[in-house]
Amino acid sequence: xxxxxxxxxxxxxxxxxxxxxxxxxxxxxxxxxxxxxxxxxxxxxxxxxxxxxxxxxxxxxxxxxxxxxxxxxxxxxxxxxxxxxxxxxxxxxxxxxxxxxxxxxxxxxxxxxxxxxxxxxxxxxxxxxxxxxxxxxxxxxxxxxxxxxxxxxxxxxxxxxxxxxxxxxxxxxxxxxxxxxxxxxxxxxxxxxxxxxxxxxxxxxxxxxxxxxxxxxxxxxxxxxxxxxxxxxxxxxxxxxxxxxxxxxxxxxxxxxxxxxxxxxxxxxxxxxxxxxxxxxxxxxxxxxxxxxxxxxxxxxxxxxxxxxxxxxxxxxxxxxxxxxxxxxxxxxxxxxxxxxxxxxxxxxxxxxxxxxxxxxxxxxxxxxxxxxxxxxxxxxxxxxxxxxxxxxxxxxxxxxxxxxxxxxxx
Numbered sequence: 001x002x003x004x005x006x007x008x009x010x011x012x013x014x015x016x017x018x019x020x021x022x023x024x025x026x027x028x029x030x031x032x033x034x035x036x037x038x039x040x041x042x043x044x045x046x047x048x049x050x051x052x053x054x055x056x057x058x059x060x061x062x063x064x065x066x067x068x069x070x071x072x073x074x075x076x077x078x079x080x081x082x083x084x085x086x087x088x089x090x091x092x093x094x095x096x097x098x099x100x101x102x103x104x105x106x107x108x109x110x111x112x113x114x115x116x117x118x119x120x121x122x123x124x125x126x127x128x129x130x131x132x133x134x135x136x137x138x139x140x141x142x143x144x145x146x147x148x149x150x151x152x153x154x155x156x157x158x159x160x161x162x163x164x165x166x167x168x169x170x171x172x173x174x175x176x177x178x179x180x181x182x183x184x185x186x187x188x189x190x191x192x193x194x195x196x197x198x199x200x201x202x203x204x205x206x207x208x209x210x211x212x213x214x215x216x217x218x219x220x221x222x223x224x225x226x227x228x229x230x231x232x233x234x235x236x237x238x239x240x241x242x243x244x245x246x247x248x249x250x251x252x253x254x255x256x257x258x259x260x261x262x263x264x265x266x267x268x269x270x271x272x273x274x275x276x277x278x279x280x281x282x283x284x285x286x287x288x289x290x291x292x293x294x295x296x297x298x299x300x301x302x303x304x305x306x307x308x309x310x311x312x313x314x315x316x317x318x319x320x321x322x323x324x325x326x327x328x329x330x331x332x333x334x335x336x337x338x339x340x341x342x343x344x345x346x347x348x349x350x351x352x353x354x355x356x357x358x359x360x361x362x363x364x365x366x367x368x369x370x371x372x373x374x375x376x377x378x379x380x381x382x383x384x385x386x387x388x389x390x391x392x393x394x395x396x397x398x399x400x401x402x403x404x405x406x407x408x409x410x411x
Contacts, residue, residue, distance in 0.1 A: 003029075003108040006064035011118060013061070016149035019120050019128055024140050026105045029064035031096035033156050037089035044085035047155070051075045054153035060162060061154070062229055064105065065097070068162045069154040078173035079165065084155060087165070091158040102137060159228065166342045191215060191289025191349035210284065210353030211273040217266060218324050218348050225260040231328065235343055240334070250330040257325040262317055270320060271313045274352065283309045283355035286319040288326055290348050304332060304348065308385065309355055316352065323350045361386030362396060377401040 003026075010025050011017065037043050054072040061069040075081060106129055112118045113125050132140070142152055194212040201207040222228050234253050239245040262270075277284060288304030305326035307319040326332070327348045336346065362381030367374045380396040400409045 003064050003105045004112065007109055007112055008117070014146065014150060016145050018143040018145055019125055020140055020143050021146045022109060022118075023106075023129070023132065024142060025063065026102060026109065027137070027139060028067060028069070028156050030098075030102040030105065032065075032067045032094060032158060033088065033092040037085070037092045040082075040085050040089045043088060044081040047072060047075075047085055047088075048081040050153050051081065053151075055151050062232075063156070066159050066223060067091075067156050068159055070157050070162060070165070072153045072155070074165065074169075077169055078176065079169045080172045080176075083168050083172055087157055087161040087168070088155045091156065091161050094158045094160075099137060159223075163344050166345050191351075193287060193289035194349050194351050195289075197351060197353075208354045208356055209277055210351060211277075212289070213270060213320055213350040213352065215347035215349045217269075218327075218350075221260070221262060221266065221321075221324065222257075224263050224266075227257060227260060230256055232343065235333070238333070240337060243330075246330045246334060250328055250333055253328040254325040257328070258321060260321075262321060267317050270317050270352075274313060274316045277352075277354055280313070281311055283311050284316065285351075285353050285355050286310050286316065286323055287351040287353065288323040288348060289351050290327065290332075290346070304329070320350045320352070324348055358385055359383070368400070375403050377403060 006025075006029070007022060010022060014021065051072040054075075056076070057071040057073040058077065059071065060074075061071075063069065070084070072084075075084065109118070110122070110125065110129070113120045114122050132138075146152065191212075194214075197207055198212075222231075231253055234249050237245075238249045274280070274282075274284070286307045288306060290304055305323055307322065310316055310319050327346065336343065360381055360383050362379055363386065364380075365378040368376040368378050370378075377400070379399040379401065381399070382394050382396040398410060401407070
């Protein structure tokens with residue numbers, strides 16, 4: 001979203017806003033929280049008191065940058081004031097942009113006023129902004145008109161922390177139900193597949209050489225290209241009763257990701273690790289590894305892409321980006337909706353491994369995935385590469401092996 005689009009969106013959301021409210025929105029977009037939080041406990045108490053009179057609003061409002069206005073109404077869903085205050089304190093420690101960035105945004109604001117798109121007097125607006133500049137651009141409050149119309153009650157958080165709020169809300173809800181809970185958080189940076197491969201490697205199993213492009217790199221790529229707003233806006237447009245709508249929007253999201261450049265430093269890191277696999281022309285498999293796959297109630301099997309026999313620096317970077325884009329294919333979007341996943345909590349890692357030319361390959365389950373029998377190993381195998389099995393292209397041979405007796409059956 002550009003500064004112009006952001007300001008027009010602000011005006012559409014808040015037609016009672018005055019110029020100082022738009023200045024405040026630009027200030028928050030540039031500097032974020034605007035001040036450090038010295039006492040999180042006092043901040044939590046203030047949030048608790050303010051939330052008692054907050055509107056019943058739970059929709060986060062994105063600003064023009066990596067910041068969001070988080071309404072205090074979300075506390076009604078289980079998040080505690082202490083947790084929100086902690087996220088606010090962490091956000092406040094994140095450096096904002098500088099005054100030239102604010103000046104750039106103010107220039108866009110004045111352009112909209114001068115062309116008549118925003119209904120403010122140009123001379124009066126220029127004088128108000130000049131006085132604000134002369135004072136050193138201090139933080140400003142909402143206008144009385146704005147407060148009377150919208151009763152604003154929110155905190156500005158960095159998006160790194162807004163994406164964690166659903167998880168934090170779940171944790172707070174569990175702690176509210178009982179004094180102690182056992183919390184286990186899977187290290188999702190490597191995704192389900194990547195984390196499993198790491199455990200296998202540590203156990204001494206013969207895992208092909210490779211590396212993992214962690215989910216943080218995907219998130220950084222999305223941030224660098226300003227893609228999050230575009231993705232969430234497009235997802236909101238989907239009519240899930242229409243296959244055509246789902247397929248069309250998913251294709252647009254994937255194409256925008258594919259068309260966006262990988263930052264140079266990021267691409268150099270990928271190439272550095274790729275060249276360590278072999279000669280620099282080593283065939284590799286580029287495999288998606290979603291942060292929400294292989295769960296008890298949501299396997300996400302086959303939802304994202306895998307590419308085999310990828311060779312060369314440019315193609316490795318290209319197909320990593322293709323894997324990232326596959327997070328938003330129509331099947332995956334629909335599956336997440338059916339399983340009630342929050343799109344803002346989803347990310348993806350990519351596994352890059354030396355290619356193994358297999359005569360036969362398969363998948364082994366150390367417990368029966370159908371009956372949940374822990375005494376049975378299930379092996380599914382076929383001729384050729386294992387990708388044909390996991391993609392559902394072929395029907396594999398199926399063997400059940402009793403762990404204690406070694407007996408093998410076909411069902």
